[in-house]
Amino acid sequence: EVQLVESGGGLVKPGGSLRLSCAASGFTFSSYSMNWVRQAPGKGLEWVSSISSSSSYIYYADSVKGRFTISRDNAKNSLYLQMNSLRAEDTAVYYCARDAEWASPAAGIEYYFDYWGQGTLVTVSS
């Protein structure tokens, strides 16, 4: 059974830092790209960052570029998100999500999120 378990959330002051972790089990972690997706209280989903299976390709949403760093340790089956210079608008539940490949007839290889963790809440407030 695929399991993704996030941890590391909490209350942090504006300008502060926090490191989130996602422990993966039930699948060959090193074979999959992974993502962080967040959801502000009462709001919709927002993709934050993704990392390829071997960490060769890393992407960020503009809203976090330069402040957040995604990384992974395939030996530990773990995904991380280092969040620096946190702002009030970063307050959200952060989910880790596994990428699944989809062979689109029109657009080639695309990805969707086939498994999600339960999320960890990050609150940025003074």
Place this chain on the structure above:
Amino acid sequence: QSVLTQPPSVSGAPGQRVTISCTGSSSNIGAGYDVHWYQQLPGTAPKLLIYGNSNRPSGVPDRFSGSKSGTSASLAITGLQAEDEADYYCQSYDSSLREVFGGGTKLTVL
């Protein structure tokens, strides 16, 4: 303001059919990128419902179906049940922004 536009809410009585639209643009759905749908029950994490416009993962009832045409996609739920009350999100790829979501649609079963 989400890149993909969904109605904030839809409702239907048990047994009825409801549809949720997802409208994009020429840089995402209109560019040929496919649409995926997620269901988020109250207080829980999102769950994959439909991938590649119309494909259901194993375990998802065939009451749920998806389609795509032009710059839009739709999720249809037939034989509405109380347990379907949830938030529904569409997702696609945007050539400028990468992964993008709709703003979500709250389904109320009357």
